[in-house]
Amino acid sequence: MKSPELNKNEKKVLSALGRAVKPLSAYDILDRARSDALKAPVQVYRALEKLSSRGLVHRIEALNAFVACSDCSHAGHDHRDQSHVHAEHRPGFVICRDCGSVREFEDERVADIAREAAGEDFAVALVSLEVYGLCAACRANA
Amino acid sequence: MKSPELNKNEKKVLSALGRAVKPLSAYDILDRARSDALKAPVQVYRALEKLSSRGLVHRIEALNAFVACSDCSHAGHDHRDQSHVHAEHRPGFVICRDCGSVREFEDERVADIAREAAGEDFAVALVSLEVYGLCAACRANA
DNA sequence: CTCGTCATGTTATAATGTTACGGACGTTAC
DNA sequence: GTAACGTCCGTAACATTATAACATGACGAG
Numbered sequence: 001m002k003s004p005e006l007n008k009n010e011k012k013v014l015s016a017l018g019r020a021v022k023p024l025s026a027y028d029i030l031d032r033a034r035s036d037a038l039k040a041p042v043q044v045y046r047a048l049e050k051l052s053s054r055g056l057v058h059r060i061e062a063l064n065a066f067v068a069c070s071d072c073s074h075a076g077h078d079h080r081d082q083s084h085v086h087a088e089h090r091p092g093f094v095i096c097r098d099c100g101s102v103r104e105f106e107d108e109r110v111a112d113i114a115r116e117a118a119g120e121d122f123a124v125a126l127v128s129l130e131v132y133g134l135c136a137a138c139r140a141n142a
Numbered sequence: 143m144k145s146p147e148l149n150k151n152e153k154k155v156l157s158a159l160g161r162a163v164k165p166l167s168a169y170d171i172l173d174r175a176r177s178d179a180l181k182a183p184v185q186v187y188r189a190l191e192k193l194s195s196r197g198l199v200h201r202i203e204a205l206n207a208f209v210a211c212s213d214c215s216h217a218g219h220d221h222r223d224q225s226h227v228h229a230e231h232r233p234g235f236v237i238c239r240d241c242g243s244v245r246e247f248e249d250e251r252v253a254d255i256a257r258e259a260a261g262e263d264f265a266v267a268l269v270s271l272e273v274y275g276l277c278a279a280c281r282a283n284a
Numbered sequence: 285c286t287c288g289t290c291a292t293g294t295t296a297t298a299a300t301g302t303t304a305c306g307g308a309c310g311t312t313a314c
Numbered sequence: 315g316t317a318a319c320g321t322c323c324g325t326a327a328c329a330t331t332a333t334a335a336c337a338t339g340a341c342g343a344g
Contacts, residue, residue, distance in 0.1 A: 007322070027300070040324065041301070061203035062270060064300070094260045097267065105259040109251060114273040117247040118236045121278030125239065128204065130270045131256045136263030151292085168331070182294065187332070206300095206331065 006051075012036050013047040014068060017057055022100040023065035055089055060102065061128055063095070070104045092129035098138035148193075154178050155189040156210060159199055164242040165207035197231055202244065204272055205237070212246045234271035240280035 006014065016032040017024060024032070026044045038044065048066055051057040057066050071091065091104040107129075114127040148156065158174040159166055166174070168186045180186065190208055193199040199208050213233065233246040249271075256269040 107255050113249050118273050123276045123281055125275040128272045131260050133267040134265045139265055
């Protein structure tokens with residue numbers, strides 16, 4: 001396996017995300033890893049870029065935040081090659097607006113819908129599906 | 143029809159978005175409406191909040207930008223009521239990473255997938271589907 | 285009228301993200 | 315060895331996006 005080419009900063013970021021129970025913004029990550037000698041936003045962003053290109057973390061668009069991938073079976077190769085035909089793998093997310101918890105899910109139909117919607121001549125690179133609402137626990141509280 | 147309760151700023155913002163061919167950030171909108179006496183970011187954000195709660199504009203999460211809804215048949219009632227059971231209407235988007243053009247689409251299957259993924263106890267409020275890639279024109283150029 | 289309140293406007297600032305630059309370090313070629 | 319190059323790492327400055335805090339003005343209720 002060629003994966004563990006993670007550098008120091010990448011490990012710190014991934015570790016911070018792994019310990020968290022909800023998505024962290026780049027600055028959340030920075031705060032948590034500051035004690036671990038991570039000092040500037042740019043280091044976090046660089047690490048996140050690498051990690052997400054490998055599918056080890058995912059960006060939650062609507063929150064400007066990141067989660068560690070909960071199903072890392074597909075980790076390994078790098079997706080940065082822009083010339084590829086196939087889209088980057090990305091699960092869907094179910095996100096509670098109240099507590100911020102996130103659950104990943106997979107559904108093959110999504111890619112089909114996306115390709116169909118995009119049309120023949122559009123080269124799909126990434127499909128983002130995010131579902132927002134209130135989880136059972138937060139609904140109970142409210 | 144009770145819709146046209148748009149105030150001055152909301153009209154300005156909507157008009158700016160309507161003239162644009164691609165998503166505009168809040169500050170893009172501000173620039174374009176500055177000549178029309180729109181002065182501060184917060185005015186734009188307030189207008190956008192109202193407009194998007196009515197479905198007249200949509201936020202493209204991954205771009206931090208906004209588009210006027212291209213299918214305004216569903217405009218009218220306000221979605222801000224948090225207690226509602228049904229999810230806010232939001233189309234899917236196909237977005238070219240190169241030229242920034244955006245096309246809306248509808249697919250009923252998306253809502254089903256979302257509900258299914260969210261599960262019984264999760265109250266879905268919003269489903270966001272965004273498809274990124276390269277449009278035909280930009281692929282030709284590259 | 286005077287108060288409360290809600291919409292709006294103004295200013296400042298927070299939060300987030302990117303670019304530019306330089307230094308440390310290892311590798312390769314000569 | 316050492317010069318030339320590349321990669322990683324870090325700092326600082328900057329650019330962009332979003333919100334806070336407070337002031338003003340319109341308007342109805344009492």
